[in-house]
Amino acid sequence: MPELPEVETVMRGLRARLEGRVIARARIGRPDLRWPLPEGLGQRLTGARVTGFRRRAKYILMRLDRGESLLIHLGMSGRMLIAPVSDAEPVAHEHVSLHTDDGWRVGFVDPRRFGSLDLVASDAEDAHRLLAGLGPEPLGEAFDASMLSAVLAGKRTPIKAALLDQRLVAGLGNIYVCEALFRARISPLRRADSVAGARAARLVPAIKAVLTEAIAAGGSSLRDYVQPDGELGYFQHAWRVYGREGKACEACPGPPACPGIARVVQSGRGSFYCPRLQR
DNA sequence: CAAGAATCCTGTCAGC
């Protein structure tokens, strides 16, 4: 599922294909995804020129020349499909399709329909209800050890749950939290407010590194992930802990010193970690 | 208020 790096990659792909283009036609396949689609979505998109893109956490904002921006969230199973208009037969679960004035079709495909689309005034994007409560961007300059310590202060919940809380840090999902905690040698079970000082100083660069590397790899994860250019993506990406329950920890000497990667369930999600290295 | 559980929906995969 798309986390921040995948969303960043999709946004870049959309920008390459759509920026400067006019939406010649919009097909709306169903009236709702996670929430009802905005009133008159098709009409409000048709004829508009795409002027720019930006990402906020796991959201994509596509700015139009009419003062509105299309807010895109891919949810768990969402992807963007790009194909020539000439093979315009919608694929399964392609709920919204845009045709550009230069002959391309951009489809929003989302089997589970946890994704969402909305329109928001371009001069007040961050006031949208889905964006208003988001925490800092983990790749932003302002996100450093002191900021992290500050948002974790007083949090008795496990650090794993805290990092998944979009109000504290915006854009991390299950995979990258697991990977970042491994790099920082911090147990996902550790109380959030005990991650301060040297631990916070390790965790911040670990978070930035896993995200930056994944973006550099062109997005990753997700078996059925499809890049905006239509190509299948990086499902072969080598996670160090995620999905590796029972396998050897790459940084340990092996048994009996290290039993290998463990899995526990926290807040209903799997946490993968090395019990020897992560404390 | 904080924390955890339930929830939306479909596809995939492991196991029998």
Added chain:
DNA sequence: TGCTGACAGGATTCTT
């Protein structure tokens, strides 16, 4: 091969 059940990257809403 075919069926069944568990599980999946998110984020809101409901309970405790």
